[in-house]
Amino acid sequence: MKNKKKLRDACFVMRYVTFAYPFPNRANYSYETKAIRKGDNIIFEDDKFFSIKQKYQILNIRDFCNECGNCTPFCPTRGVPFRDKPKFYLLRQSFDDAEYGFILKVNNHLIYKDENGCKELIADNNYFIYKENKINAKFDKANFSLIEADLDKSIINANFDFTTQMSVLIEATQALYSFND
Numbered sequence: 001m002k003n004k005k006k007l008r009d010a011c012f013v014m015r016y017v018t019f020a021y022p023f024p025n026r027a028n029y030s031y032e033t034k035a036i037r038k039g040d041n042i043i044f045e046d047d048k049f050f051s052i053k054q055k056y057q058i059l060n061i062r063d064f065c066n067e068c069g070n071c072t073p074f075c076p077t078r079g080v081p082f083r084d085k086p087k088f089y090l091l092r093q094s095f096d097d098a099e100y101g102f103i104l105k106v107n108n109h110l111i112y113k114d115e116n117g118c119k120e121l122i123a124d125n126n127y128f129i130y131k132e133n134k135i136n137a138k139f140d141k142a143n144f145s146l147i148e149a150d151l152d153k154s155i156i157n158a159n160f161d162f163t164t165q166m167s168v169l170i171e172a173t174q175a176l177y178s179f180n181d
Contacts, residue, residue, distance in 0.1 A: 052168065054077050054078075056076055056077065057077060057085075057172070058075060058076070058077050058081050058085045059085050059086045059087075059088050059102075059169065059172070059173070060081045060082050060085045060086065060087050060088065061088050061089075061090060062087050062088065062089050062094060062098065062101060063089055063090045063091055063094050065082050067082045067083075068082075069082070086101075086102055086165075086169055087100070087101035087102065088101065088102045088103065088104065088173065089101055089102065089103045090103075095111075095113070098113075099114070099115070100112075100113060100114040100115070101113065102169065104170070104173050107122070108122060108123035108124070108170060108174075109121075109122045110122075110123075110166055110169060110170040110173070112162075112166060116133075117132070117133045118132070118133075119131070119132045119162065119163075119166065120132070121163060121166040121167060121170055123141065123167075123170050123171070124141075125141070126140070126141050126142075127139060127140065127141055127147070128141055128144070128163070128167055128170075130160065130163045130166075134151065134152035134154065134155055135149070135150070135151055135152070135155060135158055136149070136150040137149040137150070137158075137160060137163070139160075139163070139167070144164060144167060146160065
C-alpha cells in the first residue's frame with residue numbers, strides 16, 4: 001500500500017509540473033522576440049529579409065536534454081525542440097564534444113560551431129561584432145545595419161543572414177547561465 005501512495009504522489013507531482021511549467025523538463029527555454037528594423041542608411045546591399053513569425057520561440061539546452069521527445073506536445077511553436085530548435089550548451093566540454101550548436105560566454109559573447117568552423121557574435125552597448133574565418137564585421141545594435149566589414153582578399157561575397165539570427169539569440173539568452181573561460 002505504501003508503494004501505491006508514493007506512485008500516486010509522484011504522478012500528482014508530474015501533473016503539477018507539467019501544468020505549471022510548459023515542458024516536461026528544463027531542457028527547453030522559451031523567450032520572447034522583439035521586432036528588428038533595418039536602418040535607412042544602408043551602405044551594403046541587402047539580399048534577404050529576416051522575419052520572425054511567432055512572438056514566442058524555443059531554444060534547446062542540450063546539457064539537460066536526452067532527446068526523449070516528451071517536449072514536442074508541449075511546444076508552443078512548430079517543430080520538435082530537441083531536433084529543430086537552436087541547440088545551446090552550458091558547459092564548455094559539452095560544446096567542444098558536439099558537432100554543432102551554440103554556447104554563451106561571459107560578456108555577451110555567443111559562439112556557434114558547425115562543420116564549417118566557428119562564428120562569433122559579441123554584443124556591447126551599441127554594436128554587434130561578428131567574427132568568422134576570414135570575416136570581421138560591425139553592426140549597429142539599434143537597427144542591425146552593417147557599419148563596416150573586413151573581408152579577406154579571398155572572399156568575393158559575404159552573407160550575414162546567420163548573424164541576424166545570432167543577434168536575436170544573444171538577446172534572448174541573457175537570462176541563461178554563462179561560464180568563465
